[in-house]
Amino acid sequence: MGKRLLLVDDEPLNLELLGELLQDAGYDTEAVANGEAAWQLLQQHGEQYAAVLLDQMMPGISGFELLRRMKANPHLAFLPVIMQTAVGAAASVQEGLSSGAFYYLTKPFSRDMLLAVVAAATVHWDRHQYFRELASQQMGALQFLQQAEFSFRTLQEARHVASLLAKTSPEPEKVATGLFELIVNAIEHGNLGVSFEEKTRLQQQEQWEQELERRLSDPQLGQRKVRLSMQRDAQALSFEVRDEGDGFDWQQFLAREPGQLLASHGRGIMIARRLSFDELEYRERGNVVRAVSYLPAASAGQGGSQ
Template structure:
């Protein structure tokens, strides 16, 4: 497997040096840029590929926000996760960055562990999306003939496989697969395994999240728990119903990305599902059931 490539952009050489020192013993290829123009030159070079962009918000000339906007408008670059590093952390400034597509944040000055944790999270998210996209083309014709289907999953790996398969019914399978994966993973982690927002953040920072998931999956009280997905055609829309066996959670906190959580390495899955995958997302009751709808893009029989 090739090493992950990270572009780090900051107009202060000292800050670039600190970040490179923090990541020195990580298995990454680091490229640096000291201004927005240089960053865009690297990004727009078709011979270069980047897995994560660590971007300073406040820079002279082309600002970090302008670089972010151009990246998210670029067809080849828009999927790159952007980690915004900034001292400008008021709620309005964070909302502006979130709206522009910066779903990962670091407040200057930050600790080595915080930087490593958010990069790991961004790379994990990116890798999962790439895997989902690779699987999309596998059973397209058969899935588009379905009117109703039911699935049941227990593990995160099963959730990813079911998400990519179920999304094939839609005209935008890549986006819907990512959104479905977020909802199913949420059902496994938070619903059935009881890993809440604070616990997952701590596990991500310590690098022990995967081990904790495996441990909880093997616990006797969790062996029979499932997350169930029903897919139903409703005219020109698809209805996805996800239900887990957990006690529910305070879903109202996560339906929008609160700027106070923007700096955490987790907690944005539901927001991403709403923003890029579905026309509508609605939780029921205590939060162990969620409904999502997306337009099919064509009427039945086309």
């Protein structure tokens, strides 16, 4: 059985079309016709879904209101929501962004765009679930770690480091998800020099994974490393991610413009800033980022006394 998706739309034809396209692509879908029914399902069985496709304009509980409720619920906050909106509705996209939507589909949409956006959303959910599972493992001694430094090259190595360091936090799956997003950017766009436009094109041509491996095998690019440091004080955990790339225009990725949310990727920094960390600051030419997670008083006192 494929990943399970919740489809929410008050138009039966839209639900039928979405269901057919997604089921043909291997997804398992469940459809409801209003926000009230969707909210009941999410409260009872939210953990079984990998993403929610949500029409923004519905009677009763609107798509925006349902999204706000999800983001306010700690068990649903990281569940990806794909909002459906009309072409040219920039103001609606902005409202959805403010409410926590990171994925958008403009009607009418193509099959390829639908599958690309759904795939991007479920990849982020898979990452969060992976780190959530690791966080359940008992590694209590890491709560007393005061500082640490790591260097690594690949995404697999990064996944190990992010999951380990996240266990220094009282909310490990939350920190791990955001930290890994920052590291992915450092490896792909920093050390390996892949531009946003290049990744878009490679994904459309289904050549992204091959190109990533090719660059990791390059005798120069592939030897670049990401350096990650962690520091604990009485108030917060601070993480610094530094890559060896040429830097990038990071400002545009901190708060995406409505039109940029229609792409199939490019949301990692925004997700880290809005869902994982209390502070996020890029430095130098964009190849250094500092992320801060505040500690609750009890946890801060425990770590700071060592």
